[in-house]
Amino acid sequence: MRIYGILFLLLLSLIPIKAGAIDPENMTAQEYTVVERNCKSAQQILQRIQYVDPVARVNRGTAYHNISKLMSSMTSRTAFNTYILPQMSVETEAIQDLRTQFAKDYTDYEIALRDLINYNCANNPQEFYVRLVDVRAKRSIVTLRVKEIDRRLDVFSANITQLNQLVRAKAQQ
Amino acid sequence: MKPQIELIRSYLVRHQFLVAMALVVGITAILTTLSMVLYIQSGASGLDLSRPGFVGSRNDLQKDASTEFESTGELSEADIKTFQKLYQDQRTILNSLSDFDDDAISDESLGLNFDNQATDAPQ
Numbered sequence: 001m002r003i004y005g006i007l008f009l010l011l012l013s014l015i016p017i018k019a020g021a022i023d024p025e026n027m028t029a030q031e032y033t034v035v036e037r038n039c040k041s042a043q044q045i046l047q048r049i050q051y052v053d054p055v056a057r058v059n060r061g062t063a064y065h066n067i068s069k070l071m072s073s074m075t076s077r078t079a080f081n082t083y084i085l086p087q088m089s090v091e092t093e094a095i096q097d098l099r100t101q102f103a104k105d106y107t108d109y110e111i112a113l114r115d116l117i118n119y120n121c122a123n124n125p126q127e128f129y130v131r132l133v134d135v136r137a138k139r140s141i142v143t144l145r146v147k148e149i150d151r152r153l154d155v156f157s158a159n160i161t162q163l164n165q166l167v168r169a170k171a172q173q
Numbered sequence: 174m175k176p177q178i179e180l181i182r183s184y185l186v187r188h189q190f191l192v193a194m195a196l197v198v199g200i201t202a203i204l205t206t207l208s209m210v211l212y213i214q215s216g217a218s219g220l221d222l223s224r225p226g227f228v229g230s231r232n233d234l235q236k237d238a239s240t241e242f243e244s245t246g247e248l249s250e251a252d253i254k255t256f257q258k259l260y261q262d263q264r265t266i267l268n269s270l271s272d273f274d275d276d277a278i279s280d281e282s283l284g285l286n287f288d289n290q291a292t293d294a295p296q
Contacts (some may be wrong), residue, residue, distance in 0.1 A: 077244050
């Protein structure tokens with residue numbers, strides 16, 4: 001359990017390295033000009049993303065809710081039938097926590113993206129790029145959260161396979 | 174000071190209806206502003222697909238399929254198979270959705286191509 005937490009923090013610490021292609025604090029004159037020239041069109045592209053992302057967010061939220069409900073039911077039923085698979089309840093609880101964190105992380109990202117789109121970038125291109133790097137970091141956290149949920153769901157699937165073997169063994173007795 | 178207060182008081186008494194209406198409008202405006210601030214700051218506005226700009230996006234929403242599985246009762250291999258089917262259906266939906274990867278907002282995707290454009294920039 002703890003090792004996965006450490007792994008997640010380690011991946012999180014790598015985000016700023018990947019987040020920006022250039023260092024926003026030390027922009028050269030050329031880089032400054034490139035941002036200044038293209039920031040308005042970049043904002044238009046970001047605006048399109050702003051209309052696409054909520055659909056994925058809402059659909060993910062619905063699927064996470066459904067899958068979490070299924071996991072809870074199966075965990076209860078496993079316990080009801082006195083099969084001992086403690087990892088199932090660990091994963092069920094973890095998914096419920098991760099769902100909450102995913103929603104919070106997405107909201108942080110969405111607010112940062114909205115601010116970036118509304119920012120008057122022509123006045124301060126450097127600040128625009130700093131904010132863009134921040135939005136990328138926040139989006140990366142959402143991606144990491146999605147991957148962590150996927151990994152947990154894989155573990156739960158493996159537990160179901162194990163449960164199936166136990167049920168089969170019991171039926172053959 | 175006292176005659177001024179008396180003057181205001183008598184004005185308010187004479188125009189009770191207007192004052193009441195103004196108060197109602199004022200309170201409504203404050204509460205509406207407050208709820209709008211909460212709606213925007215909480216991020217709820219970002220997920221509200223009932224807004225006019227999201228008319229096309231609403232068609233992309235997944236239909237809510239039935240995901241009922243009994244939490245009590247006997248557990249047979251057939252029940253596990255039923256569960257696995259429901260579970261896999263949800264995972265298939267998840268796999269078809271964007272995982273918010275970085276590429277969508279990379280410098281290249283946003284047209285901030287530093288390698289190609291830096292040479293065109295004025296010195």
